[in-house]
Every structure is written in structure tokens, then in C-alpha cells.
Amino acid sequence: MMKLLHLNLNHCGAAQTIRELNVDVAELSEPYKTQTGCFWAADRTSKAAIWACSNRAPAAEAVYSSDGYVCAKLGDIWLYSCYLPPSLRLEEFKSRLDNLATHARGKRKVVIAGDFNAWSHEWGRSSTNARGRSLAILNTGTSYTFTRADYGSVIDVTFASSQIASVIQWQLSSHYTASDHTAIICNIGSRAQQAAVQEKRQMYRVDALNPEVFASSLVIPELTGDANKQTKMIMESVVAACDCSMPIRGAYSRHHPHVYWWTNNIAKARKKWLRARRAYQRARGSITSSHLGDEFASRRRELKRAIKESTRRCFLQLCDEASSDIWGMAYKMTVKKLKAVRPAAPSEDHMVNIVQTIFPDTSYMAPREMLQMNHTDHISVSTDELLAAVAQMHYQKAPGSDSIPNKALKLAVRLQPEKFTGVLEML
Structure with missing residues (x-):
């Protein structure tokens, strides 16, 4: 079972949202910046990305990047993350779409998710434009995946091949993302597999x-x-x-604890900052844009100040605790960081000792017939x-x-x- 997220970030940060939604793999459009840790791959335009953000995700292989999409094989599933901006001419849009279809053709278990900026009756729009007619879907219902200034649209869509569509549960998330796009969650795996995991x-x-x-x-x-x-x-x-x-x-929880300096005041400041940021983004070009921009900048300074004060205070507290308890939080954090460092390869003499210990000399032992x-x-x-x-x-x-x-x-x-x-x- 794999939990997949698709989201157009609109240049927002993704780490906290992915942590709160507890996903295994994220297919992102318009990411804020390149992520680090685990596996990360982006297309040639850096507008579409695949991020295996959990240790539970299978190892990625066969990574391929092109204009408008990036592909990676995780386990036996081929994942495609796409972003086709509205500025593309129709001929260029069709060309990139044909390249995507050609690359995906012949593969069995395929999931394609992205922001195509296309309308079609097939995924809940009241009309179909030229781009929508070019796409011939896991999307269910008529809920908007993109909203701005009381206007909504369905432009984030997810496709899956017939070999895997029956074991995918597709849904829109109500989680706040700070973007004007709604997060899409896909749980890949049969219900029988999910029940077995829960029972275990x-x-x-x-x-x-x-x-x-x-x-x-x-x-x-x-x-x-x-x-x-x-x-x-x-x-x-x-x-x-x-x-x-x-x-x-x-039920078993895979909740990831916050970093050691996280506090309730920082959480409240972050919510206020995200709310102000979204209000400012939606009001661009209006008469209230300047006022909301000042409010957004003020909330951002408050959040940075709260984080800076908390990290300094917690670091000094860790130093004091390390003096009185050497096996406390400071030790645990240090060991956790050291786990990522690969140990040096053993020497030849050391390897000989290991082999002799694991496989001792058995010439002195009784014959097998006596032991049977x-x-x-x-x-x-x-x-x-x-x-x-x-x-x-x-x-x-x-x-x-x-x-x-x-x-x-x-x-x-x-x-x-x-x-x-x-x-x-x-x-």
C-alpha cells in the first residue's frame, strides 16, 4: 500500500503539508524549491516533481525527465508528475502530451497526475475546451481542485491504467495547504491489503x-x-x-513528532501566516492588495521571530541538559544524525576475523552420523x-x-x- 499526494503548490512550501498528511510519495506541480532527503526528481522546466518523502516508499528507478513531466518507477508502479502551464500554445500543449503518452505506452501499472490547465466534461467541467478534447480518469464528483476569488475550476486531474485503477482510492483532501489548489490523495492498494495491514x-x-x-x-x-x-x-x-x-x-499511528523546538505558539503563528498569505495571493490586483501584503509580511516576521527565539532557547536548554544527562535528548539527536553516515568498510584482517567467527572450524566435531x-x-x-x-x-x-x-x-x-x-x- 502506498499513499500518494498530488498538489500544485503554486510556489508554496511543501514539507509541513506532507508531514501533516503523512504521505509516502508526492507528485508536485510548481514547487517552491528543490527538496532534500530521500528521493527527488524534477522535469526539465522544474515545474513538475516527484518526491519520495517517506522511508516507506519503494526505491525509485528508471527516472526520466522531459519538458512538462517527470517519470519514475517505484516498485512495480510507474508514476508521472506533469505540469502544462496555460501559457503554452495549443500545438505545443499537444506535442508535450503526445510525448507523455508515447513514454507511458506499453507500461502496465501507470499513474499520471498533474495540472494540465485543461477543461473537459469527463472530469466535472460544464464545458470542454481544446485542451480537454486532447485528453481522453480517477477524478470523481464535481468539486473544484483550483479556487481563486470565488472562482473555481477542475484542472488537476489523475489518470491510471486499468491494471491498477481498481485498487486506487481517489479523494480530495480538505487539509489546508496555503495554495489555491486542493490536495489530491490516492491510496494505492486493495482494500483486502489495507484490512490485512490494519488487522496486523x-x-x-x-x-x-x-x-x-x-x-x-x-x-x-x-x-x-x-x-x-x-x-x-x-x-x-x-x-x-x-x-x-x-x-x-x-489504530496504529504513523504520526511523526515535530522538531524539538516546535511549540504551540509557533503553530498558531504559522496558521496566521498561511491565512494572510492566501488572502494576499487571492487579492492580487485589487485595491486591498497593498494592505493584505503588509499584513502578510507582518505575519511572516512574527513567525520567523518565534522560530528564532524558540530554536535559541531550546539549543541552550539542550546544552544544559547534556551536562547533567549525557544520554538525554542531545545524545539522541546526535546519534540520529550519525545513523545517516555510512561506516567505513572493514579492513581485510577484520573481514577474516568476522568470517572465522561466523564459520568456525568444525573438523574437531563428531561425524554427522553421530549427531543424527x-x-x-x-x-x-x-x-x-x-x-x-x-x-x-x-x-x-x-x-x-x-x-x-x-x-x-x-x-x-x-x-x-x-x-x-x-x-x-x-x-
Whole structure:
């Protein structure tokens, strides 16, 4: 599953918007500046870009840039980000569109998103212009993707090939972006895949385990079949007891924390700055433009001042904390930065030591025939052996794919050890 964002920034900043929307890949039109980190590619005019802004995004390959669009293959999906400005003549518009279609032809899973500055009935416009007739769509509804001065239009459109269109959920985002274009979100992945991911991420609140309820709810039926079938029956009974005795944690959140100097005052100042900026952009050419421009500049100075004061204060606080707690926030931030630095390659002597450690000399060991066990012999597992092994399980270890915490599993073994020993003896 991949979360894709398309947005015409109109030269606004993108980092905070992408952080708040928590997307994996962004297809941008008219970006403010070249981004850094992860993967970034832009077309020849620097008006269209693809930004793999999350570590969850697949590695990009087969990157190709042209006039008006940039392409990259992420995983098995070909992504195209486009921007065709309204200043292009119709012949040039068609030429760039033909180049895009030629490059995308023959590829199976293709997603094309961009600002084409074209109108068509097919994506909700009341009329079709010459550009719209040149484009023959994931867009649903008639909501505007571009608004300015009480005027709206649908010029940001998304196309997908038939091989992938059925597993894409397309929607307009109501998130404030500071641009006069609306953000478009595409969740790529089947609903079954999404449900599987959500189910896997459901975890129990171990601290709220009620042992009495768990014991009364643990009902393991008479075991039949082979070892695999009996194991499945036991685990299903344990999961049912966990459902009755422990609540489920909330949905797994991929929230990224703010930088260490971020405060509520900065957040409020940023909202005021974005509001003033958008009002100023919409009023260009009107009699109130000058007044709104002064208001926008004032809000921008307030935001910069708040950030500067907060960073200075937090830096001095980090220095003081580092003197009293060397493993505190200053240490964590330093280690996080150092993780991006690749370690030097080991020397030849070091490599020899590593190989000898991983692959020791086995010439002194007994022949393989002496180590082989007679699988026809019956292996017995006593209750004391099982309880001793279970006692070594730590509560804080992460559960497996069945989400059964070790605390519940240890309790189940102590309650009905004969069920578990019977299955182990069959292995």
C-alpha cells in the first residue's frame, strides 16, 4: 500500500503539508524549491516533481525527465508528475502530451497526475475546451481542485491504467495547504491489503489483562488431527480468551513528532501566516492588495521571530541538559544524525576475523552420523520442562503475527499445560 499526494503548490512550501498528511510519495506541480532527503526528481522546466518523502516508499528507478513531466518507477508502479502551464500554445500543449503518452505506452501499472490547465466534461467541467478534447480518469464528483476569488475550476486531474485503477482510492483532501489548489490523495492498494495491514497492527493492552477473565474464557476443545491442526485450535482459543480479557489498542499511528523546538505558539503563528498569505495571493490586483501584503509580511516576521527565539532557547536548554544527562535528548539527536553516515568498510584482517567467527572450524566435531537422531523414537516433554521454558519468556518482547502477548501465552500454558505438552510431543 502506498499513499500518494498530488498538489500544485503554486510556489508554496511543501514539507509541513506532507508531514501533516503523512504521505509516502508526492507528485508536485510548481514547487517552491528543490527538496532534500530521500528521493527527488524534477522535469526539465522544474515545474513538475516527484518526491519520495517517506522511508516507506519503494526505491525509485528508471527516472526520466522531459519538458512538462517527470517519470519514475517505484516498485512495480510507474508514476508521472506533469505540469502544462496555460501559457503554452495549443500545438505545443499537444506535442508535450503526445510525448507523455508515447513514454507511458506499453507500461502496465501507470499513474499520471498533474495540472494540465485543461477543461473537459469527463472530469466535472460544464464545458470542454481544446485542451480537454486532447485528453481522453480517477477524478470523481464535481468539486473544484483550483479556487481563486470565488472562482473555481477542475484542472488537476489523475489518470491510471486499468491494471491498477481498481485498487486506487481517489479523494480530495480538505487539509489546508496555503495554495489555491486542493490536495489530491490516492491510496494505492486493495482494500483486502489495507484490512490485512490494519488487522496486523491491532495490539492488545497487556497492562489491562484480567487474569480471572482470561482463565474463565480459555476453553480449549478436544484436540484432533495432526500437530499443525492442534496448534491452530489452541491458538484460536488463546486469541478468543485475549479478546475477552484485554482491550485492543487504538489504530496504529504513523504520526511523526515535530522538531524539538516546535511549540504551540509557533503553530498558531504559522496558521496566521498561511491565512494572510492566501488572502494576499487571492487579492492580487485589487485595491486591498497593498494592505493584505503588509499584513502578510507582518505575519511572516512574527513567525520567523518565534522560530528564532524558540530554536535559541531550546539549543541552550539542550546544552544544559547534556551536562547533567549525557544520554538525554542531545545524545539522541546526535546519534540520529550519525545513523545517516555510512561506516567505513572493514579492513581485510577484520573481514577474516568476522568470517572465522561466523564459520568456525568444525573438523574437531563428531561425524554427522553421530549427531543424527532416530526420528522413530518417541520424544517426551514433561510439564516441568515446559513450565521452565515458559518462565524464561520476557513480558516485554514483541508478539508474533497472531498478536498474542507473552504474558497471556505464559498464563495459558500454566492453566492447561497438558494441552501444550501433547502437541509438542507430536512434533
